[in-house]
Structures are given as structure tokens and as C-alpha cells.
Amino acid sequence: MNIDGLKFTLEEQGSAILDSVYTTLELQQIVACIKEASQNDDNLPKTKDLFAIRQLLNTIPQLKKFLFNQKLLSILSNIYSTPYFLTKAIYFDKPSTSNWFVPYHQDLSISVNQKTDSSDYTHWTYKRGQYGVQPPLSILENTTTVRIHLDDTNAHNGALRVIPTSHLKGVIRVDKREWNIQEEYICNVKKGGVMFMKPLTLHASNRTTNNKQRRVIHLEFCNQMLVSPLEWLEYQKI
Incomplete structure (x- = not known):
């Protein structure tokens, strides 16, 4: 899939995957940066089931130069026709157990x-x-989620499952099961690949069953400002 095809698939289906966005060296730099920070900061939450770093780029600002490589910036510039910015960054480590x-x-x-x-x-x-807070629909419709995969991810270690085109239906009453589970698609992503998703896309993930780690950096971007005096908590220009 090329960059133009990715934008079309994202808009039509609600998610898209692009392999090899990051090189082996870039992945090593990202992992080393996170490892060093986690070893030196006792305040970061660690449990046997999950290690997460919220406000990631506020916590580890040096990551920015590794995450925003030329390939990702080209993709984002293709997705957005107007200036965009970062609104959220989280690191998730779903351990093998x-x-x-x-x-x-x-x-x-x-x-x-x-x-x-x-x-x-x-x-x-x-x-x-x-x-x-839940913002107006226009904010969510203009948000793009970027999931950078630091490990091979499939159905056995928590790959996202999505319902294609569900993002076109606005806010869905999940308890009413207003979707067809038969349409479910499993988003297998190779190490160094990126999954792009609209936040209104219905998605889920299973337990880990293959004893393999799943580390993901979750970024969100938007091109819409909030009503004053509200501001994006993690706003950063790219």
C-alpha cells in the first residue's frame, strides 16, 4: 500500500496498515530511549500485566526526534491538508504473560x-x-490515531480487532451491539509497521496467548482547536 492508498483506506474503512515505516536502527533507538527513561524514573507505573507511560513526549521529550521520521511526516502531511499537531502520546507494553x-x-x-x-x-x-472529555463529533472525525509497533503483533498477542466502516456511523451505543461481528478484521502489524485508525472505529483486543510481548506507541493527531478556554493537554507542534 502506498501513501495515497493508505489515506483512501483510512477514510473509507476506518483503519489502515503500512509496513516498514521504521528501520531496525530507528526501532533500536526508540526502545533504548524508553528503557533508559524507565530505569531512571521510579514514578513510572509498572505491573506484571502492563507498563504504560502517559504523556509520553512530555515525560521523554528526546523520543520526538526518533518517532517523527521523514516517512511518518510524509504520511501525516498527506492525511491532513491543513496544519496538524500532536494531541496525545502513550507507550503501552503488554507483557508476554x-x-x-x-x-x-x-x-x-x-x-x-x-x-x-x-x-x-x-x-x-x-x-x-x-x-x-467527549468533544464535538467534528473533533473526533478529524483525529488520526497512529500506533507504532515495536514488536510483531497478531491475534495471539493483542492485535487490535476492528469493525470496518464503523467510524462512519458517529457515536455508537456499544451495549446495543449495533454492528456485525462477522465483519471483524484482525490488524496484524509487523515490527516497524504502523496502524492508522480513526478514533470512532470500533476496536478491541484479546488476551495474550503466545507468550510474546506487544509494545506499541499510541499517538493522536488533529487539526482542530478546542473552544476557549479549553486547550489540548499534550498539544505539540510537529
């Missing part, structure tokens, strides 16, 4: 700098010292 799974859902919440009264922003949360 992990037995947790995530049921089907849409990513409806964004991270913001404060709580405010606005009828267009709903379902407020406050977790891990930061505010989350």
Missing part, C-alpha cells in the same frame, strides 16, 4: 487542560491527574 483484554469500544475522550462549562463537551472524567 498479560491476560487482560479490551472489549469493543470507540475512543471518545480527549485530554484537556481544565474543566469548563460547555454544552458541546460532555462526559467529563478526572483520572491520573488529568481531565478527559
Whole structure:
């Protein structure tokens, strides 16, 4: 799949995969950067089932030069016709012994700098010292999720399962099962590959059953500013 084909597939299907976005050397640099930071910061959460670093680029700013290589920047510039920016960055390590799974859902919440009264922003949360809120649909429709895979990922170690075209239906009542499970697609991604996804795409992941690690860097980008005085919590120009 070329870059133009990726944009079309992402818009039509809600997700797309591109192999070999990162070289072996680039992956080694990314992994080494995260490893060094995790060893030197006792405040980073570590459990036997999950290791996650939220606000990743605020925590490890030196990662930015490795993540935003020329290939990724070219893809993002093709996806967006107007200036875009980073809105979220998380590192997930699903260990080989992990037995947790995530049921089907849409990513409806964004991270913001404060709580405010606005009828267009709903379902407020406050977790891990930061505010989350469901923004207007136009914000979610103009958001692109980028999942950088540091390991080979398939159905046996937590590859995402998606329902194609579900992002075209707006916010879906998950409890009503307003989708056909027969349409499910498993997003196998090779090490160094990237999965692109619209946050309104229904997605889920299973438990790990093959004793293999799954490390992913989850980035979100958008080209829409929020209603004042709200600001994106992790806003960064690229």
C-alpha cells in the first residue's frame, strides 16, 4: 500500500496498515530511549500485566526526534491538508504473560487542560491527574490515531480487532451491539509497521496467548482547536 492508498483506506474503512515505516536502527533507538527513561524514573507505573507511560513526549521529550521520521511526516502531511499537531502520546507494553483484554469500544475522550462549562463537551472524567472529555463529533472525525509497533503483533498477542466502516456511523451505543461481528478484521502489524485508525472505529483486543510481548506507541493527531478556554493537554507542534 502506498501513501495515497493508505489515506483512501483510512477514510473509507476506518483503519489502515503500512509496513516498514521504521528501520531496525530507528526501532533500536526508540526502545533504548524508553528503557533508559524507565530505569531512571521510579514514578513510572509498572505491573506484571502492563507498563504504560502517559504523556509520553512530555515525560521523554528526546523520543520526538526518533518517532517523527521523514516517512511518518510524509504520511501525516498527506492525511491532513491543513496544519496538524500532536494531541496525545502513550507507550503501552503488554507483557508476554498479560491476560487482560479490551472489549469493543470507540475512543471518545480527549485530554484537556481544565474543566469548563460547555454544552458541546460532555462526559467529563478526572483520572491520573488529568481531565478527559467527549468533544464535538467534528473533533473526533478529524483525529488520526497512529500506533507504532515495536514488536510483531497478531491475534495471539493483542492485535487490535476492528469493525470496518464503523467510524462512519458517529457515536455508537456499544451495549446495543449495533454492528456485525462477522465483519471483524484482525490488524496484524509487523515490527516497524504502523496502524492508522480513526478514533470512532470500533476496536478491541484479546488476551495474550503466545507468550510474546506487544509494545506499541499510541499517538493522536488533529487539526482542530478546542473552544476557549479549553486547550489540548499534550498539544505539540510537529
